[in-house]
Amino acid sequence: MREPTETNNGSPPPPQALLERLKDYGQEDAFALWDELSTEERELLFKDIESLDLPRLDRIIRCSLRSQGLPVVAIEPVPENTVSTVEERTIEERERWWKMGLKAISDGKLAVLLLSGGQGTRLGSSDPKGCFNIGLPSGKSLFQLQAERILCVQRLAAQASSEGSGSSVSIHWYIMTSPFTDEATKYFFENHKYFGLEANQVTFFQQGTIPCVSKDGRFIMETPFKVAKAPDGNGGVYSALKYSKLLEDMASRGIKYVDCYGVDNALVRVADPAFLGYFIDKGVAAAAKVVRKAYPQEKVGVFVRRGKGGPLTVVEYSELDQSLASAINQQTGRLRFCWSNVCLHMFTLDFLNQVANGLEKDSIYHLAEKKIPSIHGGTMGLKLEQFIFDAFPYAPSTALFEVPREEEFAPVKNANGSNFDTPESARLLVLRLHTRWVVAAGGFVTHSVPLYATGVEVSPLCSYAGENLEAICRGRTFHAPCEITF
Secondary structure, three states, X not given: OOOOOOOOOOOXXXXXXXXXXXXXXXXXHHHOOHHHOOHHHHHHHXXXXXXXXXXXXXXXXXXXXXXXXXXXXXXXXXXXXXXXXXXXXXXXXXXXXXXXXXXXXXXOOEEEEEEOOOEOHHHOOOOEHHHOEOOOOOOOEHHHHHHHHHHHHHHHHHHHOOOOOOOOOOOEEEEEEOOOOHHHHHHHHHHOXXXXXXXXXXXXXXXXXXXXXXXXXXXOEEEOOEEOEEEOOHHXXXXXXXHOOHHHHHXXXXXXXXXXXXXXXXXXXXXXXXXXXXXXXXXXXXXXXXXXXXXXXXXXXXXXXXXOOOOEEEEOHHHOOHHHHHOEOOOOOOEOOOEEEEEEEEEEHHHHHHHHHHHHHHOOOEEEEEEEEEOOEEEEEEEEXXXXXXXXXXXXXXXXXXXXXXXXXXXXXXXXXXXXXXXHHHHHHHHHHHHHHHHHOOOEEEEXXXXXXXXXXXXXXXOOOOOOOHHHHOOOEEEEOEEEOO
């Protein structure tokens, strides 16, 4: 390689070896403003480019751009026999699955995987979404509600195990953050003493970022010395688990099943024994909880089958033709495409390994056209993302498990004042469900405002899904709003 010589204006040229590597991948424009940079800025640019895995990025950009416009296999409704619907589920099945799930949990076979890379920007907060307090009487954050549900399941599993209540059960919690939320998330957990969990049963890891590119696949520069990057989507969890060696960590702990969910659901049943038992009973590689689509135009992705006998996958609402979205199954009276994806998934550890390798090999990311901050102001460019549901086409077998929306789905996505999925709508869903639990357990609720606008909150430390409340509630009167705890 020839020695670098000075450029015309007397400044040293870009590092030759790195420039040649960039040229190999058509990305040499990253050094276009080199001559105008200070020594410190050149060092920053050099480190930024050095940190990129150029062969991998080139493969991802080429494969993703090439996949655009390719013919898509026709979709079919999900076969009825792959779905366990609420009305068809017997009490015996529910009890059997619940016990099977608790047994696997007490044997240490379940890990919980939380997708928590997002900030609460749409909620008017720069904190991680999980730090958000939706306004419940207890003032608990989403993180605390989820941690306490894990504590409750651990206790239930310990009580159900043959060794009796003396044995302790620990569910390991893997939490995926992003470069934007990592530090704040860790601080929040430390500050709240892990909400009663042991610090060593919680593992944080970061999702990756990926350069934003122009429509012809060239890196967009955020500043003259920094490539514009964005998080690689919640589907980045698969490669993040692989590269951080956490799949091996799970195997070393004896984990066989992984419960995966998104942070912004105030009613999420973390480590649900019934869902786990169903999953084990069906012997499938992947499963998802689904809710019935509320109306044809609801903006949710739905599960479909790709081609005759093909794998189950998720189609976003924007990709579903209006006539298909409104089509009715004449036998069931339901929409033909009615099973909504709500980011509540269960995978075997073996399958997660398979997915991480398969997605890496295929290197196809979704392209989202967005305004990217750049040296030219806001530039229209492409963000590359993978989604959590990209795993499903790799599954040799998938089962769906319907849950009642009002019991398990209270999304927190938009600020109060929006039409839907706000902290206020989620708060009311929690209070209404817990009020029903209390009344069913023989309690009474009084209220100064209409009951539709208030209710009681049951601490997850008392009850996971409405069980074991008679001793606390029977014959007692609670004035809403309040928290019921031990």
